[in-house]
Amino acid sequence: MSYMKTLLAGCTALTLSTGAALAQDDETRVIGVSIPAATHGWAGGMNFHAQQTVERLEEVYPQLDFVLATASDAGKQVNDIEDMVATRGIDALVVLPFESDPLTPPVQSVAESGAWVTVVDRGLSVEGVEDLYVAGDNPGFGQVSGEFMVSQMPDGGKIVVLRGIPTTIDNERVEGFEQAIEGSGIEVIDMEHGNWNRDDSFNVMQDFLSKHPQIDAVWASDDDMAVGVLAAIDAAGRDDVQFVLGGAGMKELVKRVMDGDEMIPADVTYPPSMIATAIELTAVGLTSNAPVSGTFTIGSVLVTPENAEQFYYPDSPF
Amino acid sequence: MSVLGPVIALLVLIVVGTALNSNFLSAANITNVLARSAFIGIIAVGMTFVITAGGLDLSVGSMAAFIAGLMILVMNAALPVLGIGIPIILLGMAVALLAGIAAGLLNGFLITTLGIEAFIVTLGSMGIYRSLVTWLADGGTLSLDFGLRTFYRPVYFGGLFGISWPIIVFALTVIVGEVMMSRARFGRHCAAIGSNESVAHYSNVNVNRTRLMTYAMLGMLVGVATIMYVPRLGSASASTGVLWELEAIAAVIIGGTILKGGFGRVWGTVIGVLILSMIDNILNLTDLVSPYLNGAIQGVIIILAVILQREAKAKG
Incomplete structure (x- = not known):
């Protein structure tokens, strides 16, 4: 993947507060993933990549548990996130907000509870809430x-x-x-x-x-x-x-x-697989000492007959 | 009298359209507008009967998407056996009609036999069909095999004597619907049930069976609309047929049918459908208003058309 990477790490190579995870391998940590439902082609592709990534990472990291929820509107997404915190006690949240404004307060309270927050694609209305922002350009x-x-x-x-x-x-x-x-x-x-x-x-x-x-x-x-x-x-x-x-x-x-x-x-390109980038980076952050905070911009690339093969995923629904 | 409101609104739109763009009345543009009105139009004819009999169906848009998805899946699956040809197209059409009738009967059964509110039943089935098509498509898009699509294409784009098939089918549906509504016993029964269910019942009208029939007929017409829809783009997804139910209901009401039931007018519905699609067309053909305001313009014209109707009725 030739993503133009701009890892504007928040200057301080923040060693994760969760870095201690390595020392306590037996403890299961939960990552909540909240995304909009597959109501159109792009979102369908994003759902596909989210599911694939979750399945793959559950095998790679036995100490991680994933909760995946899809919401058909902003209100339902807020409920999903509240449920994740209340019933599953998530340690990290990966969220692609349906809309920025209504999702900002609930995500903010997740961040205040001490959980790691990764925001994908659509930013929140208040700056500095999330630990990691995976953005489309x-x-x-x-x-x-x-x-x-x-x-x-x-x-x-x-x-x-x-x-x-x-x-x-x-x-x-x-x-x-x-x-x-x-x-x-x-x-x-x-x-x-x-x-x-x-x-x-x-x-x-x-x-x-x-x-x-x-x-x-x-x-x-x-x-x-x-x-x-x-x-x-x-x-x-x-x-x-x-x-x-x-x-x-x-x-x-x-x-x-x-x-x-x-x-x-x-x-x-405006790859729906950016959700995979976000989930993978969050998992890396939770399980290792590698710093992953900051902003990760996924650039839009011109697909031409010469490089099209790299961008062709026949198995994806999108 | 009350018949004039929507007709005047339509005429005003035609005059405005012609004044704004000389291509408005060209054969190509008229064909485009009529052909794309056909989906909603065919469904709205069925909706006229349902509403006249005091019912409502919110599920038609999702139902159309689901039937389109089912049709594409069946045709793709049958392709290795039947090959590209007339039989596979007929199979697809049969699937669409049967699925439509079955879906309509199911709605009708829940509403009449189990006596559940039509609004609730069809709100429920609206969600069910929308989810089913998303699930069938795995969140993406179901596409008809390319060769098959090329063969099937003329059903939307071809025609007889220069009139395209969707327009012909729409016209036939309207003629049959108009005759059933104004000349046949079925139409009178619908109106009787819609205006007073108990009186209709004591007058020996089989209320439940007539209501069930209106939903089954609407389901079948959704199937007919889907048969016309699939060859256009050869695909179905979760975004197919979104809000068709509201457009169909709006067209029926603009046309003079009473939302509470008791009186229905099929040809009025046609005027309603034409008004709705002509507004879209005119807004696209001109740069008068910001595209952000398209929905507002539509809303104003819908309300105006209904007000005109009331005023005329009051005077008459």
């Missing part, structure tokens, strides 16, 4: 996508953009993208929310095609949306669209990049 995701667009269209051109569900994640991505294409002659002629959903993006793209006689390329900004966009272009029989750029690294689209499909020349 949303502005970087937009930027890599924008840079690829510029490299594909050196003379500029007209593109349309499909956005995700209106959230901070989506805003950061689009801002990064707009900065990258600034001054390149690439003109964004339209932008709508496709909500990271195949059906919505199909409808939006159909309407874009009716509205604009000339579209040179599409930034679908997500692989599920790219699938809808491709179907709409196909059905309209339009040949002015040269390519579609998705994102996230869905296996079907990575496969098409690998096979050299001209409509899908590249993809940009």
Whole structure:
């Protein structure tokens, strides 16, 4: 994995307070993992990697116990975390917050109880709560996508953009993208929310095609949306669209990049397997003296036909 | 009279759409709008009968996702035996229809025979089907075999005399539904049950059987909608059919059917469906409002359409 690592360890190479774990191997320690349910493709992949990692680590570390809970909304996730503390007495919590604001107080109280806290992907609203933050790079995701667009269209051109569900994640991505294409002659002629959903993006793209006689390329900004966009272009029989750029690294689209499909020349990763990084690092922190506190940013990488093989996981549901 | 409200709203939308974008009335755009309305539209016709008979079904969106997932699984599994051809498509269609009828009968059985509140039963089955499709797909996406999908594609994109299949099926469903509602005994029984269950019962109407039939029919129509839906993108996931139930219910109410039951209008439902999908279409075709506000615009138009209906009724 060629993740761009920036381990901004909190300057002090904090020797873990739990480092004493080595001396007391017979004591079982519990790691709670709380993640959103598999309601869309990316989350499905994240659930898959979480389960795989938990299964693997339970064999590697007999002294560790794992509790995995999936929540369909923020309220349920708060309950999950409260239950983990009350009934399982967790020593560490790995959490991918559904939403930042509602999850901040409960995670804060877990941290105050002395347990290790690892936050994944979406940060909390208050800084300094977590011991480890494994972050996806949303502005970087937009930027890599924008840079690829510029490299594909050196003379500029007209593109349309499909956005995700209106959230901070989506805003950061689009801002990064707009900065990258600034001054390149690439003109964004339209932008709508496709909500990271195949059906919505199909409808939006159909309407874009009716509205604009000339579209040179599409930034679908997500692989599920790219699938809808491709179907709409196909059905309209339009040949002015040269390519579609998705994102996230869905296996079907990575496969098409690998096979050299001209409509899908590249993809940009936002790996759901970042949950695995978080669980592994937390386990390392609990069982060894290696310092793992700080921020771990997982960079977004451009997938091209040359390197696509490294990003292709045929067994994953995503 | 009360029939005018939704029609006026639709006409206003068409005029606004045409004024804002010259492509609005192009054949391609009209085909797009009608074809994508077909899923909700076919379901909403069934929903009209359920609501007219004083019932409600919140499970249709999840049910559609579950049936789509089941259909894809069965067709993929049968592929080595049947190969790509008409038989496997017919098998998929049969699975969708049977699963739809079975799911509808189950809802209907719990509501009528066991006498549980329709809202609770279908809220429960909504969660069950949504979870089942997520589980079937392992949290990811179920995709139809690529070759099979190419063969099946014309069911959404092809058509007769330039009219695509979803539009034809939608139109047939509406015609049959309209006749059943306004000319046949079944429609009158639905309205009688919805307006006063006891009176209907004493008038020798088999209340439970008629109600059960409305849910079974709605289930079957969900199956029909799924048959049209699967060839479009060839996939189903946990995000398939989200909120379809509310769109269908909104379309039925905009069209003049009474939410409490007792009166239903199938063609009104069609107007309701067209209003909803045209708003989306117009918002995509123009840059007038921030996309953040799309939902608000939709809400305002839905409420306006129903107010127009009340005003007209008061005057009439």
